[in-house]
Amino acid sequence: MAIMHLTKDNFDSVTSSGLVLVDFWATWCGPCRMVAPIIDQLEEEYAGKIKVGKVNVDEQGELAARFGVMSIPTLIVFKNGEVAAKTVGVQPKQAVLDMLK
Amino acid sequence: MSANFDILIVGGGPAGISAALTAVNRGKTVGVIANPPETSKLYLAESVTNYPGMEGSGAEIMQKMRSQLENSSAAIIPGKALSVMSLGKTVGVAVGNDFYEARSVIIATGISRRPLCEGETKFLGRGVSYCATCDGMLYKGKKVAVLGEGEEAEKDIAFLRDIGCEVSVFSGRGKIEILGDKKADTLVVNGETVKTDCIFILKETLSAESLVNGIESERGIIKVGRSGKTNINGVFAAGDCTGAPYQLAKAVGEGNIAALAAVDYISKL
Numbered sequence: 001m002a003i004m005h006l007t008k009d010n011f012d013s014v015t016s017s018g019l020v021l022v023d024f025w026a027t028w029c030g031p032c033r034m035v036a037p038i039i040d041q042l043e044e045e046y047a048g049k050i051k052v053g054k055v056n057v058d059e060q061g062e063l064a065a066r067f068g069v070m071s072i073p074t075l076i077v078f079k080n081g082e083v084a085a086k087t088v089g090v091q092p093k094q095a096v097l098d099m100l101k
Numbered sequence: 102m103s104a105n106f107d108i109l110i111v112g113g114g115p116a117g118i119s120a121a122l123t124a125v126n127r128g129k130t131v132g133v134i135a136n137p138p139e140t141s142k143l144y145l146a147e148s149v150t151n152y153p154g155m156e157g158s159g160a161e162i163m164q165k166m167r168s169q170l171e172n173s174s175a176a177i178i179p180g181k182a183l184s185v186m187s188l189g190k191t192v193g194v195a196v197g198n199d200f201y202e203a204r205s206v207i208i209a210t211g212i213s214r215r216p217l218c219e220g221e222t223k224f225l226g227r228g229v230s231y232c233a234t235c236d237g238m239l240y241k242g243k244k245v246a247v248l249g250e251g252e253e254a255e256k257d258i259a260f261l262r263d264i265g266c267e268v269s270v271f272s273g274r275g276k277i278e279i280l281g282d283k284k285a286d287t288l289v290v291n292g293e294t295v296k297t298d299c300i301f302i303l304k305e306t307l308s309a310e311s312l313v314n315g316i317e318s319e320r321g322i323i324k325v326g327r328s329g330k331t332n333i334n335g336v337f338a339a340g341d342c343t344g345a346p347y348q349l350a351k352a353v354g355e356g357n358i359a360a361l362a363a364v365d366y367i368s369k370l
Contacts, residue, residue, distance in 0.1 A: 029235045030195035031184040071226040071236050088226040090184040090314050
């Protein structure tokens with residue numbers, strides 16, 4: 001399992017079941033890039049238990065608007081298709097783990 | 102990731118410079134993220150008479166200190182630090198589009214000269230942003246307002262205009278209110294009302310709480326223990342950002358102490 005790049009075409013099918021962590025980011029956003037290795041680590045450590053996806057808000061403006069992403073980085077946790085948690089701004093690893101509980 | 106340092110210092114004022122010079126003396130690789138010297142509070146001092154060994158205007162003293170930094174092996178990184186976070190064994194500092202990693206970070210960001218606007222904290226992340234390059238693209242082609250002045254603010258204003266935003270510019274001084282419901286949508290500046298999709302408040306430096314997620318602080322003042330230690334592993338603080346007295350000698354002293362503590366911390370990693 002690896003990090004999935006989510007688009008408006010595959011978003012719903014990926015997030016419809018299970019626990020999914022979605023990272024809304026952009027290439028010009030330094031803080032987003034700083035958080036990326038932490039997201040990668042979580043994907044490796046919890047492979048099988050959670051799915052991890054990334055949404056490039058520059059390419060997927062519709063998805064960003066759909067979930068009210070007004071500032072990046074934004075992390076949203078989906079549980080069986082429903083938004084279960086959302087954080088805006090840089091979060092340390094423990095805070096992300098807390099979101100997944 | 103752009104580069105790795107032993108010690109990364111956020112802030113190029115007297116505390117940051119003192120920390121950098123001390124760390125360089127100890128053979129460490131040092132980076133200093135700094136705004137232009139004119140933005141330092143010291144620069145505004147008309148005359149400094151209680152700093153041993155140096156007398157003159159704040160601007161003259163600031164220039165001297167800056168020259169010393171420039172002549173050292175420390176790398177000066179222009180720009181504004183946007184976020185500081187522990188990445189496990191290292192500490193990451195995001196600046197602009199990228200980020201740096203260091204074994205230890207010293208926060209020497211000084212004090213904010215500008216009080217918070219009404220509604221600023223409430224709507225941060227919901228129509229209020231501190232970073233045009235981070236969030237600007239989410240408001241491509243929309244109506245935005247910028248509160249800020251100076252060289253960096255001008256660059257951000259140009260960036261926003263380039264991506265098609267309709268930008269209303271204000272200095273950030275005066276009576277300011279940010280209003281809205283689920284998100285901020287109205288800005289009132291000295292009686293003038295503007296509808297906005299996003300309000301970019303561009304300060305020279307982010308407050309401690311915004312910059313370092315989870316740092317123990319009170320009303321913008323970072324809580325430090327002995328030797329400038331903060332509650333975050335590997336992160337130290339020095340100078341005006343740790344509170345009163347807001348004096349040059351105190352800032353320089355704390356910069357030296359924090360650097361030595363950071364060097365010690367690194368040796369035990």
